[in-house]
Amino acid sequence: MKIGLIAMSGVRACDEELLRLGLTLPGFVERSKTIASLPSLGLLTLAAMTPRDHEVAYREVDDVATLGSNLEVFDLVAISTFTAQIEEAYGLADRFRSKGVPVVMGGLHVTTLPDEAAAHCDAVIVGEGEVCWAQVVEDAANGRLQSIYRSRPQEFDLADAPMPAFELLDLDKYNRLTVQTSRGCPLHCSFCASSILLTPKYKQKPVEKVLAEVDRIRELWPRPFIEFADDNSFINRAYWKRLLPELAKRRVKWFAETDIRVGEDDELLDLMRRAGCAEVLIGLESPVEEGLTGLELRTDWKHKRWPRYEQAVRNIQSHGIRVNGCFIVGLDGHTPEIFDSIYRFAQRLSLFDVQITLPTPFPGTTLYEQLRQEGRLIEERPWRKCTLFDLTFEPDPMSAAELRAGFHDLATRLYSDEFTHERRAGFRRQYRQASRLRARRAS
Numbered sequence: 148m149k150i151g152l153i154a155m156s157g158v159r160a161c162d163e164e165l166l167r168l169g170l171t172l173p174g175f176v177e178r179s180k181t182i183a184s185l186p187s188l189g190l191l192t193l194a195a196m197t198p199r200d201h202e203v204a205y206r207e208v209d210d211v212a213t214l215g216s217n218l219e220v221f222d223l224v225a226i227s228t229f230t231a232q233i234e235e236a237y238g239l240a241d242r243f244r245s246k247g248v249p250v251v252m253g254g255l256h257v258t259t260l261p262d263e264a265a266a267h268c269d270a271v272i273v274g275e276g277e278v279c280w281a282q283v284v285e286d287a288a289n290g291r292l293q294s295i296y297r298s299r300p301q302e303f304d305l306a307d308a309p310m311p312a313f314e315l316l317d318l319d320k321y322n323r324l325t326v327q328t329s330r331g332c333p334l335h336c337s338f339c340a341s342s343i344l345l346t347p348k349y350k351q352k353p354v355e356k357v358l359a360e361v362d363r364i365r366e367l368w369p370r371p372f373i374e375f376a377d378d379n380s381f382i383n384r385a386y387w388k389r390l391l392p393e394l395a396k397r398r399v400k401w402f403a404e405t406d407i408r409v410g411e412d413d414e415l416l417d418l419m420r421r422a423g424c425a426e427v428l429i430g431l432e433s434p435v436e437e438g439l440t441g442l443e444l445r446t447d448w449k450h451k452r453w454p455r456y457e458q459a460v461r462n463i464q465s466h467g468i469r470v471n472g473c474f475i476v477g478l479d480g481h482t483p484e485i486f487d488s489i490y491r492f493a494q495r496l497s498l499f500d501v502q503i504t505l506p507t508p509f510p511g512t513t514l515y516e517q518l519r520q521e522g523r524l525i526e527e528r529p530w531r532k533c534t535l536f537d538l539t540f541e542p543d544p545m546s547a548a549e550l551r552a553g554f555h556d557l558a559t560r561l562y563s564d565e566f567t568h569e570r571r572a573g574f575r576r577q578y579r580q581a582s583r584l585r586a587r588r589a590s
Contacts, residue, residue, distance in 0.1 A: 249292055
């Protein structure tokens, strides 16, 4: 068989005013462009797990869209998508099926709403695709695809993860490649629509496999930039303190998502810097106490650490590692004062990057169910607006109009050329001062 693996990529806001602002605020779309240019690590992994007697092709959705009605010929198509792109994914699946091509769909949205997806494809994969893929391929080859494949009760062991098929990529299209060291997160935030929806367990890939993937990327791309595709890196510090010295030998630059605890470990930060860490993205969520209560399902973890936010951020950046501070604007308890609070926090700490998003009730999350039960969803199935930048519910205590207007104004101020330059110059100044201080202490 010839199997087409199609990745739905891109971040598309529906808010027309925000789109208009984005045209003049390049800082606002920097992270969005990065996300849009990331290849699907999940599909590359499935490609590597496909028996060699089948031909596999990896395609980005934009490549397929340019073909119009002249779709590439495949014997089987697999589509992986997020919620915001689900309608586009369904439309593409319908087009392939109209030409007699069987389609299998998977990913977070499909895992949450398999019955919805089943109306647009021949088979759905619920959960971790690696568990089911070999059976899917075998069944498709024999013309007997099942309507649904479920990974549970099985769990995929990351020790069994194959080398992703990076060689299928046109590397000119990407500004970074992804490597996964772990899956899951122990914090279980109510709004999180990441890999905790696929697996209830936090699990780690062996160090040797991670290094082998980095080495493979370096063979294809001599000086790559790598993004660690983990929900929360550095949970297992002992693991990273084994990995980082080896990673330093590879001379690569990289980015990771983590929590604020990384700022409390100077040994880890030193190792990260020497190993090429350029930036960490940290979900601070709120610079004030309001909004932090009840975010995690098990404990008010962020609320308890809120008093240490500033010290931790300063410490990370003093090691020359940029912080992308992420804030969710409009959490329950946020008043219109939150907009100035975020601006002042970013200014005071010279955050190199700032990301602001709106609370987004993705299907399958506790947040979605809470807002549905409270009757606060603006529409029951706002899938195309699950972009992180479109308002899909009634906030409290702010009105929807206040939140939209304040969000637009904050974006304008945060991502202006002047303020972006001010923040980044402040970061470099603080790093130079910290470096001189460490040098004096060492002499």
